[in-house]
Amino acid sequence: MPKDDLTPKDPHDRLFKRVMSEEANVRQFIKEFLPKDISSQIDLKEMKLIPTEKVKGYNKYYMDIAVECYISDRKGQLYFVFEHKSYPDPGVLLQILSYMTVTWDEQRKKNVSLTPIIPVVIYHGLSSWNITTHFQGQFDSLNESIKPYIPEFNYVLVDLTQIPNDEIEQKAKSTPFLMGSLLLMKLVALHDIEGIIRIAVIIKLSEEERIILILYLFYTLDVDQDTMQRIVKELGGEKVMPSFAEKLIKQGEERGKIEGEKRGEIKGTIIGTIKGKQDLLIKLLRRKFGLSSSDEMTIRSVTDEVKLDAAAEAIFDAKSKDEVLKLLGQ
Numbered sequence: 001m002p003k004d005d006l007t008p009k010d011p012h013d014r015l016f017k018r019v020m021s022e023e024a025n026v027r028q029f030i031k032e033f034l035p036k037d038i039s040s041q042i043d044l045k046e047m048k049l050i051p052t053e054k055v056k057g058y059n060k061y062y063m064d065i066a067v068e069c070y071i072s073d074r075k076g077q078l079y080f081v082f083e084h085k086s087y088p089d090p091g092v093l094l095q096i097l098s099y100m101t102v103t104w105d106e107q108r109k110k111n112v113s114l115t116p117i118i119p120v121v122i123y124h125g126l127s128s129w130n131i132t133t134h135f136q137g138q139f140d141s142l143n144e145s146i147k148p149y150i151p152e153f154n155y156v157l158v159d160l161t162q163i164p165n166d167e168i169e170q171k172a173k174s175t176p177f178l179m180g181s182l183l184l185m186k187l188v189a190l191h192d193i194e195g196i197i198r199i200a201v202i203i204k205l206s207e208e209e210r211i212i213l214i215l216y217l218f219y220t221l222d223v224d225q226d227t228m229q230r231i232v233k234e235l236g237g238e239k240v241m242p243s244f245a246e247k248l249i250k251q252g253e254e255r256g257k258i259e260g261e262k263r264g265e266i267k268g269t270i271i272g273t274i275k276g277k278q279d280l281l282i283k284l285l286r287r288k289f290g291l292s293s294s295d296e297m298t299i300r301s302v303t304d305e306v307k308l309d310a311a312a313e314a315i316f317d318a319k320s321k322d323e324v325l326k327l328l329g330q
Contacts, residue, residue: 011219011313012084012188015181016122018212020065020080023049025178030067030078032171033158038118042078043070050077064099068115076116077103081155083123084189088131092121093138096155119155124189129159160186165195177209184213188220193227200234210236211284211315219313277308281324284312289321302328 019025027044034042047069065080079099083089096119104114123129134154136142142150160168160182168186172179180203187195196217205213214235221228278299285291285299302308311327318324 011216012124012185013082014313015185015212015216016082016084017065019178019181021049022177023047025175026065026067028172028175028178034120034156038156041072043073046070066099066103071116071118074116075113076118079117079119081119081121083121083125084185085125087125087127088123088129090131090138092131093135093155096121096153097135097151100153119153120158121155122158122160124160124186126161126189129157133157161190165199176203176205179203180205180209180213181216184216188217191222193221193223193231196221197231197234200231208288211287215313215315274303274305274308277305277312278302281308281312284315285321285324288315288318291321295321295325298325298328304329 020029026049027047030039030042030044030047032039047067050066050068064082067078067080069076069078079096081092081095083092089095099119100117103117107114132138134152136147136150136152139150163186165183165186168182169179172182180199183199183203184196187199214232217231217235218228221231223231281299282291282296285295299308307328311324314324314327
């Protein structure tokens with residue numbers, strides 16, 4: 001893929017990172033979704049997130065989440081790996097081992113004690129998860145005399161596709177954004193449209209959270225226009241993003257002329273014209289960060305639809321408007 005390709009990438013990872021960037025959601029996930037013999041040993045009050053993208057030499061998996069906490073009164077880490085492929089990834093154990101190695105190597109260089117790391121794999125793909133949960137299980141017919149010389153560790157598997165919807169709702173009911181995100185990630189993978197619509201009706205979220213989930217569904221669902229209209233309505237899109245929802249729900253003659261044969265395509269229908277893309281980006285930035293007149297003029301000067309799409313999608317986890325505006329390449 002070319003380096004200058006700015007099309008949205010990994011919306012599943014972006015949503016996962018966004019929802020797990022809130023410590024309340026992480027605490028709730030640890031408390032309710034991890035085995036009790038592990039969660040009961042973790043001090044949830046003293047935990048803090050670790051920005052894994054700052055771990056030197058560990059760029060490949062920068063979207064994953066790590067939490068520093070006390071495990072049985074000893075400083076340690078929980079490392080969350082998020083898998084959303086339509087098939088299980090056999091490389092996940094090496095990914096976990098890479099993270100452990102880099103982390104422990106940094107601790108050794110700082111001359112501090114090595115901390116235990118508990119890996120957690122969260123999966124919501126179509127296929128059944130058939131990857132062994134322990135490292136030595138990857139080796140065929142490992143002789144008992146050799147086993148002591150091969151690294152060994154296990155990981156906790158949280159397979160969302162195997163957890164009933166009502167159980168996810170119950171476990172995460174005190175953190176609605178976590179609940180809605182986990183359910184939608186599961187239902188999108190399963191392409192359960194009626195389930196998505198039902199969830200959209202019941203979850204109570206802030207405006208920003210609704211916008212995030214609407215954008216997530218926009219980038220991940222492959223459905224007809226009427227279905228997308230219905231989902232956005234149930235998520236309250238016309239209330240939190242009126243101009244966006246109006247463009248989605250009401251097909252204007254101008255958009256019809258511009259889109260032509262693309263009229264039936266979901267992404268073309270939702271965003272519509274270049275002006276529509278500019279309007280959406282301005283709306284989202286103004287709501288999240290505030291926007292000056294010069295910033296708006298900058299956005300209006302951009303006619304590259306790929307850049308506008310990338311900037312709008314980047315709002316998922318941007319910490320400042322400058323992070324978004326730099327994607328416009330002005």
